[in-house]
Amino acid sequence: MKIIFTSENGYYGGVxxxxxxxxxxxxxxxxxxxxxxxxxxxxxxxxxPEGHYDLGIIIIPKKxxxxxFDIFRSVCKRVAIMQEGPNWFWQDWDxxxxxxxxxxxxxxxxxxxxxxxxxxxxxxxxDHPDVRVMRTLMIxxxxxxxLLCRHDQRSGAMIGxxxxxxxxxxxxYAIASEFGEPVYAPSMGRKQKDEDDIDGIxxxxxxxxxxxIVELSKRKYGVHLMRTHAAGTFALNxxxxxxxxxxxxxxxxxxxxxxxxxxxxxxxKSARKIAKHLNNTKQFYDSCSVIAKENYKIHFQEQEFIKxxxxxx
Numbered sequence: 267m268k269i270i271f272t273s274e275n276g277y278y279g280g281v282x283x284x285x286x287x288x289x290x291x292x293x294x295x296x297x298x299x300x301x302x303x304x305x306x307x308x309x310x311x312x313x314x315p316e317g318h319y320d321l322g323i324i325i326i327p328k329k330x331x332x333x334x335f336d337i338f339r340s341v342c343k344r345v346a347i348m349q350e351g352p353n354w355f356w357q358d359w360d361x362x363x364x365x366x367x368x369x370x371x372x373x374x375x376x377x378x379x380x381x382x383x384x385x386x387x388x389x390x391x392x393d394h395p396d397v398r399v400m401r402t403l404m405i406x407x408x409x410x411x412x413l414l415c416r417h418d419q420r421s422g423a424m425i426g427x428x429x430x431x432x433x434x435x436x437x438x439y440a441i442a443s444e445f446g447e448p449v450y451a452p453s454m455g456r457k458q459k460d461e462d463d464i465d466g467i468x469x470x471x472x473x474x475x476x477x478x479i480v481e482l483s484k485r486k487y488g489v490h491l492m493r494t495h496a497a498g499t500f501a502l503n504x505x506x507x508x509x510x511x512x513x514x515x516x517x518x519x520x521x522x523x524x525x526x527x528x529x530x531x532x533x534x535k536s537a538r539k540i541a542k543h544l545n546n547t548k549q550f551y552d553s554c555s556v557i558a559k560e561n562y563k564i565h566f567q568e569q570e571f572i573k574x575x576x577x578x579x
Contacts (some may be wrong), residue, residue: 268318269300270337271348273325276304283407287474289306292498293403298567298575308337317343323378325350326367331359333366346376350402352494353379353387364420368392370404380497381518402497402519403571406475406507414483417508417555422448424482424509426490426500429461437534439467442511444541445487452478478490483507487544490520493531505562510544510554512537525559526554 273291279301288296293440295302303310305327322342326332328351347370356367358571371377372392378400379385381486389397399493415550422441427433428451435451442449443466450468451461461469470481482488487503488511498519504511511518512527527544529536544551564570 269298269321270319271295271302271323272305272400273289273302274305274327277295278303283405286408286476288405288408289475290402292500293405296374296405297403297571305332305488311341314341317341328355331372333362344375345348346378347371347374348378349380353384381495381517401566401571401574402499402502409479412481418484420484422450422485423487424485424488425449425451427492432494433493438489441537441541442489444538445545448551450485479503485509491537502566505558508555508559510551510558522565523558
């Protein structure tokens, strides 16, 4: 199958397997061996024969949405849209843009989404007949496995985001404090200027993806109580490394990889209880670590992604 992606990213062609900032959207393209074109330069497709690609997948930018896909459609036999961000983010656009977005969804042959919960949402929003889950994916080639920390040398807890409602960082910090170990956090785009002054948290600098995996491997626990559900890469990265991760239901990566550590949205009481159990019971911790790595291999390795994509997951 010949596939092309279009997004706000500015490159043309394919992505190398050892790309050092291999976020999920790049991993998809690597696994599927796709082309890519910037969403603001569809004119460069002119001259290609009609139906040149079997499938074209559109990722609409969150900040500057684009809806003119006539040229892109002409070179693709089927056209799909891929969910970008949480399923509700587009409702913060102005009303004309919201309407245009829903009309665009309805015009697509397929809607790809992150999670089973998103499939239910988009399937009901416009009663679309073909909504499919595109599983979150890691391509491991850029990871220098010699740099990964051994299990018996890990310490501290990594929380998944900053102190804003988008990431729910304060909730994660409150639960991570239960471990009685140092707490670490990545620096994300919504980081507030005063966060570096919070006692008890060490913030990582902005990192490339492969650097992030190495830093995460140094931690013993993961906590990501983020209400904003999208790709769920934090839970997946933890599972790959065998780090038990406490998180909310609604994310396929969390539910499939860390089933005993998953709580209902907002249920911090249960999250704290689980944290205590992880901290005090080595057998439970070890079991969760093993289960996470096994479930990563079962559900989210590259060959499983390809099989499910081609099988209309």
